[in-house]
Amino acid sequence: MRPESKSRIGLLVVVLLGLAALPARAQGPAAGTSEEWIMKLAGLETAPELDITELRQQLSERVKSRTEPVPGKRPPAVPQLLRLPQLVAEIQFDDDAAVVRPESYRVLGRIADTLSHPSLLGYKFLIVGHVPSTGRRDHNLTLSQRRADVVRDVLVNTFKLSSKRLQSIGLGEEQLLDRARPTAPVNAQFHVMTVGKL
Numbered sequence: 139m140r141p142e143s144k145s146r147i148g149l150l151v152v153v154l155l156g157l158a159a160l161p162a163r164a165q166g167p168a169a170g171t172s173e174e175w176i177m178k179l180a181g182l183e184t185a186p187e188l189d190i191t192e193l194r195q196q197l198s199e200r201v202k203s204r205t206e207p208v209p210g211k212r213p214p215a216v217p218q219l220l221r222l223p224q225l226v227a228e229i230q231f232d233d234d235a236a237v238v239r240p241e242s243y244r245v246l247g248r249i250a251d252t253l254s255h256p257s258l259l260g261y262k263f264l265i266v267g268h269v270p271s272t273g274r275r276d277h278n279l280t281l282s283q284r285r286a287d288v289v290r291d292v293l294v295n296t297f298k299l300s301s302k303r304l305q306s307i308g309l310g311e312e313q314l315l316d317r318a319r320p321t322a323p324v325n326a327q328f329h330v331m332t333v334g335k336l
Contacts (some may be wrong), residue, residue, distance in 0.1 A: 175252040178225045185334035186218045190305050197312055201276050209271035209320035215312035224331040229289060236284035238292060249330055250297035260336055264305050265290050266329040271311040271320035282308030
């Protein structure tokens, strides 16, 4: 084999290896090592005063209000959540349903492993569901709550996390992750937030 052929083959191998590595680096918000996930959820300084039942009622009343501005201009529904240690995860569901797609169980397993780390065992967490601003606002709120409940149930029933450590709330389109693009898929992501000690 001639030297320039070896050089071309070597270059091709380097390019192919580089391309193979791209998807791992281009993963969504759930990318990162286990240690990075743990660090994102650590460091809660002051536990917020959160009454989940009351928050759900406030969200329901807000959705019924006709005076709220368009989705991208609405103020955050629960601004105190923005300051909490949190992890963003992409969990896929069947269209317009609260059925977790099989490919998302791996992400849920990683979340369960993270929440089971010894440094986080003494904490409580909130599963926060969002949906893009498509369809009716009241339907979006209900759908996000159902999805957040399903994520919690999977973590408890499939991955055996204590139900005492997990609560769930759906924010619908009331606290968009990308306010500039209300209908973007990024607005369907989930947060896991540290909300207090056991």
